[in-house]
Amino acid sequence: MSKKVSIGDASRSCGVKVPTIRYYEQIGLLSALPRTEGNRRTFDAGDLRRLAFIRHARELGFEIDAIRTLLTLQDDPHQPCSxxxxxxxxxxxxxxxxxxxxxxxxxxxxxxxxxxxxxxxxxxxxxxxxxxxxxxxxxxx
Amino acid sequence: MSKKVSIGDASRSCGVKVPTIRYYEQIGLLSALPRTEGNRRTFDAGDLRRLAFIRHARELGFEIDAIRTLLTLQDDPHQPCSxxxxxxxxxxxxxxxxxxxxxxxxxxxxxxxxxxxxxxxxxxxxxxxxxxxxxxxxxxx
DNA sequence: GTTACATCCTCTAGTCACTGGAGGAGCAAG
DNA sequence: CTTGCTCCTCCAGTGACTAGAGGATGTAAC
CATH class of the missing domain: 1.20.5 (Single alpha-helices involved in coiled-coils or other helix-helix interfaces)
Incomplete structure (x- = not known):
């Protein structure tokens, strides 16, 4: 079992603001995050990695659409990387x-x-x- | 009397799109442009200069607010340029x-x-x- | 004179990538 | 049980445009 963290922790550890994380989920850049009984989002290690990836790519000036493509590439590592x-x-x-x-x-x-x-x-x-x-x-x- | 040109001509000669020119007028970056009988905007040499100024400043990365300041300075040439x-x-x-x-x-x-x-x-x-x-x-x- | 077409008008709504606030619910400590 | 923090959703706003609908005007050809 991997540890699950809250949106606040995810925000602090990845350096992405809370509303921005919610926005990323909303536009499907992060897939729908699992919720607790109290309806709070939970983040596992994979979610955090994905979020860090997005943040870094944004910092490098990649647009959301480009990041979407890069993420789908990342999800299927056997594709050619052209x-x-x-x-x-x-x-x-x-x-x-x-x-x-x-x-x-x-x-x-x-x-x-x-x-x-x-x-x-x-x-x-x-x-x-x-x-x-x-x-x-x-x-x- | 200076020649008056249409918004389309202004657009072509300054390289600013027609809707963008209208937008600049709307937000007061260009002062209200005089109209013909048929309600079309007319641009004289001064308006074109101002538009070129704006375009250039935008290309150089100045924000609209900074441009506004620059323009008010231009409008009042007796101020020191500090x-x-x-x-x-x-x-x-x-x-x-x-x-x-x-x-x-x-x-x-x-x-x-x-x-x-x-x-x-x-x-x-x-x-x-x-x-x-x-x-x-x-x-x- | 009329017809065709380009250009213009206003107004509204959409874009991108967030950002902020209102109003309310959940949760942990004292 | 109350205080105070974090979280939730939903809605509106930002900057600097951009696009489209629907209608008026100007111009050139016939």
Whole structure:
């Protein structure tokens, strides 16, 4: 018999808020959790692992749908893992693009702050740069 | 007299979807746009500039509230631009942090994908890493 | 002048991934 | 037995849009 814990304990041990856990159950990301006589949800070790998996995947920016796919893959370990690989690769591409555009933004903000350090809004580059796309130092989009 | 254009033209020239423009007007990010006799919105050069400003700021990751502040600064050019500067600085710090965490994430995804054996899910590092946070190469969270 | 079609209008509701609150029930300690 | 905590369900709200219904207006061709 594995130990069963409450939703509060699950929340604390996985770092997922209580309402979020209930939400995950509601949308079927966690299968319906068994209840006590008093109608309280109980979590065994497997549920906790699944919850930790979800949390980690969310932190890495995977969408709920992608996580759903990853979870079904996890449930059937004899499948080829090309789907998981593809999902991770797609995510990597997204992340790389985001980094590029954030780097461009960083440069722009630096330039803005520099030239904004004196004077008034009338000649404030923050507004100028944002108002006129052509002044971007990098073609990030 | 400046030329007046339709919402469709504004959309095409600024790269903001028509319903989004209407939404911006609704939440007061664009002030109420003048209408034709037939009740159609008209946009002059200033409106287009403002819209481009908003679009650009959104792309750079500014929240609507920050943009609102920036716009009020733009509307009153006799203010010192220390507020805009503060917003830009806060934004820069945020952006730098986001870049850091995305770089850590990129590394992690890269390692995951690299070491995926392309075999079965059972040996797939992608799923394994997601299931166990301790395997993270970097403490990104 | 009329017909066809694109574009526009308002209004409502849906999206994602939660988050928060109301109102009530269960449970463990003192 | 009461106090106080945790839990339950249900409903509404968030941000920043996005989509669709149903109807009005503008324009170009015939």
């Amino acid at each position: 789907s998981a690989d593809a999902i991770a690769r797609a995510r990597l591409a997204e992340v790389e693009q985001r980094i590029d555009s954030l780097n461009a933004l960083k440069t722009e903000l630096g330039v803005m702050i520099e030239s904004c350090s004196r004077g008034q809004v009338a000649d404030c580059r923050v507004i100028e740069v944002l108002a006129d796309h052509r002044q971007c130092t990098h073609p990030h989009h | 507020s805009a500067d503060a917003i830009a600085r806060a934004r820069l710090a945020e952006v730098e942090q986001r870049i850091d965490s995305l770089n850590a994430l990129k590394t992690e995804l890269g390692v995951m994908i690299e070491s995926c054996s392309r075999g079965q899910v059972a040996d797939c590092r992608v799923i394994e890493v997601l299931a166990d946070h301790r395997q993270c190469t970097h403490p990104h969270h």
